Amino acid sequence: MEKILIPLHDNDVAPRFDLATDVLVVSVTRETSVMGKIHERVVVLDDTSGEAMYRLIMSEDVRTVICAGMEKEIFDFLRRKGLDVIDDVCGPADAVLESYLMGKLGPGQNLY
Amino acid sequence: MPFSDISPLLRSLTRPEGLAALLDVLPIGVAVMNKDGVLQAVNKKYELLTGVVGRNVLGMRCLHALRCDFCMNDCPVMTAWKASRPRTVEANIVNRSREKIFVHLTLAPLIDEKGAIRGVIEAIQPRSDNALDQVPVHAYGLGELIGRSxxxxxxxxxxxxxxxxxxxxxxxxxxxxxxxxxxxxxxxxxxxxxxxxxxxxxxxxxxxxxxxxxxxxxxxxxxxxxxxxxxxxxxxxxxxxxxxxxxxxxxxxxxxxxxxxxxxxxxxxxxxxxxxxxxxxxxxxxxxxxxxxxxxxxxxxxxxxxxxxxxxPPLRERGDDIRLLQDHFLKIFQARFNKKVEGFSKNVDTLLKSYTFPGNIRELRNLIEYAVSFCDSGIVSMRHLPGYMLQGSGMPDRLVSAPAQGQQAGGAVGSTPPERWEDVQRKMILEALVKTGGKKQQAADLLGWGRSTLWRKMKHFGIE
Incomplete structure (x- = not known):
């Protein structure tokens, strides 16, 4: 099972990783390369910070982070911890998730 | 803003090319958006600060282009704007190079003749009041290493x-x-x-x-x-x-x-x-x-x-990097100690430029940390430097006391300094005595020395 984290601002990817209060945590169980089960959950954080987000990543055992703006320090830290980070992504969260699951999402993509 | 008859200019400025030319010469980032915060135009400085490609963000809501902390809090564009007055706040943005930049953010509504908001002008300007924000961590270097030699x-x-x-x-x-x-x-x-x-x-x-x-x-x-x-x-x-x-x-x-x-x-x-x-x-x-x-x-x-x-290379061979690092550490320590220190006196500048720095950057950093923590005026002067420098230990034999015009860019100590360190010390003592009206205790305090040190040095230099 793969877990993906997307910080939210309404229904869009939040402009800033460290300032999002709502976070979409998606669990994906792939049965074949094109089929699988998806379970989505929105977590509301009490405080907004890179640290709070990292605690959530650790507790949820997230492996992939999809976000828009992220500071270099946090980006490097997450990469060193072995996480996949796709940053500088803009668009509605559903479209972004779909694009990721189809293997088409890359850093810097704008899906508006 | 007062205007004379600018109707011919207005015709030009109402055309997209004219408006773009005007916006692009501004030294601050400017975005024009409709009242819902959808971007209609951004200038070159805005592209430079945020790292976006202008045409790619047009039609997007401003918060997704700017990535500013203010957008996520109480930005009037995101909520219903009632006051209709320009608003300036201190904020920070994360640009496309993943750098956090502290900015002054100004939002001004564009109001039509009926008083309704038709759009919003957003201006961003990098902030310069926080010294730590300005520390050129990436400006000339690699991570925390800086230099331009x-x-x-x-x-x-x-x-x-x-x-x-x-x-x-x-x-x-x-x-x-x-x-x-x-x-x-x-x-x-x-x-x-x-x-x-x-x-x-x-x-x-x-x-x-x-x-x-x-x-x-x-x-x-x-x-x-x-x-x-x-x-x-x-x-x-x-x-x-x-x-x-x-x-x-x-x-x-x-x-x-x-x-x-x-x-x-x-x-x-x-x-x-x-x-x-x-x-x-x-x-x-x-x-x-x-x-x-x-x-x-x-x-x-x-x-x-x-x-x-x-x-x-050793610091003494890095030429103007000494000055760059001096300013870099000064900014770091004045922010850390919460002190306002403008810079270095001419003598200190000269001394640092001529000094051999056997401990290189580590020594310069420690020296400036010491000087800033003991600096009680707005300028680091000779008396704020560690005692070992003033006592002559570890000092070069000869020292430049005037602005080093003839000195080589390499900052090497071996260039021909016009004045000896002893002369500089003698001059410092005389200046201190003149300033304090000949009172030795006050002169010693001014120089940061003990009274006996001043007395000993006065005797050594033959000052009575």
Whole structure:
């Protein structure tokens, strides 16, 4: 099972990783390369910070982070911890998730 | 804003090309958006500050382009704007290079003749009141290393490609030149996911070094109650940085050489090897070639380490970098100690420029930390410098006291200074005595010396 984290601002990817209060945590169980089960959950954080987000990543055992703006320090830290980070992504969260699951999402993509 | 008859200009400015020309010459980032915050135009400075490509963000809501903390709080564009007055706030943005930039953000509504908001003008200007925000961490350098002299810029330019290889790196340079920081920066720039492990060969007893490097098996020697992995295994997937490599005993040099050949670690007391993937970097402030000639360092290990060699120049050979680093550390420490220190007096500037800096950047940093913490006026003057500089210990024999016009860009001490250090001291004492009306205690306080030191120096210089 793969877990993906997307910080939210309404229904869009939040402009800033460290300032999002709502976070979409998606669990994906792939049965074949094109089929699988998806379970989505929105977590509301009490405080907004890179640290709070990292605690959530650790507790949820997230492996992939999809976000828009992220500071270099946090980006490097997450990469060193072995996480996949796709940053500088803009668009509605559903479209972004779909694009990721189809293997088409890359850093810097704008899906508006 | 007062206007004369500008109707011919207005015709030009109402055309997109005219408006774009006007916006693009502005030194601040400007975005024009409709009342819902959808971007209609951005100028070149806005593109530069945020890192966006203008045409790609048109039609997007401003918060997704700007990535500002204010957008997520109480931005009037995101909520219903009632006051209809311009608003300036201090905010921060994260640009496309993942840098956080502190800015002054101004939002001004565009109001039509009926008083309704038709759009919003957004202006962003990098903030300059917080000294730490301005510390040029990335401006001229690599991570925390800064410099613009040709020698260090060459190293900074080479580092990204060095980081992408797994070849051993040997960093040489005098003490305090930043060898450790450079090694860590190369590791951080690389794709290696493992840790950066540092071993200081000079700081560990010779008996423990082998076990520190290669680990040991249980009961390998008296007291080895538990097996120990050793730094080479701890650094698996990362980098092992061996500092003061010249202090590594000869028998361990052989063992390290063997490891570099097959990448297998044999712990002390064990015959079972463990394969690891570790990049070796080493540093030394001794001439390793000389040690090879004296048979204190293995030539084959030097050849093995010497695949990529970086030599960090001493500070005294880095020319204007002294001034750059001076200002850099001044900003850091005035922010840390919450003190407003404008700069350095002419004498201090001259002294620092002429000083040999045997401790290099580390010495300069400590010196400025000392000066800022003791500075009670807006300018760092001679009396705020550490005593050893004023007493002459570690000082160059001769010192420039006037602005160094004839001095070479290299900042070498050997240039022809017009005045001796003694003369500068004599002048300082006389100036202090004049300022205090001949009162020795006050003059000593002004100079930051004890009364007896002043008396002794006055006697030495024949001042009565």
């Amino acid at each position: 040709p020698q260090v810029r060459k190293i900074f330019a080479m580092t990204p490609s060095i980081a992408q290889t797994d070849s051993p790196v040997l960093i040489t340079g005098e003490t305090g030149t930043g060898k450790d920081m450079l090694a860590e920066e190369i590791h951080n720039e690389s794709d290696r996911d493992g840790p950066f492990i540092k071993v200081n060969c000079g700081a560990l007893p010779e008996d423990l070094l082998e076990s520190e490097f290669f680990g040991h098996a249980k009961n390998a020697f008296p007291g080895a109650d538990m097996p120990k992995p050793g730094r080479l295994r701890m650094a698996h997937g990362g980098t092992l940085f061996i500092t003061e490599v010249a202090d590594l005993p000869l028998h361990l040099q052989t063992k390290l050489l063997a490891y570099m050949d097959d990448h297998v670690v044999y712990p002390v007391g064990s015959t079972r090897g463990a394969r690891t993937d570790v990049r070796i970097m080493a540093a030394s402030n001794h001439g390793l070639e000389d040690l090879v000639r004296q048979k204190l360092f293995r030539q084959d290990l030097l050849f093995r380490l010497n695949v990529i060699r970086l030599n960090l």
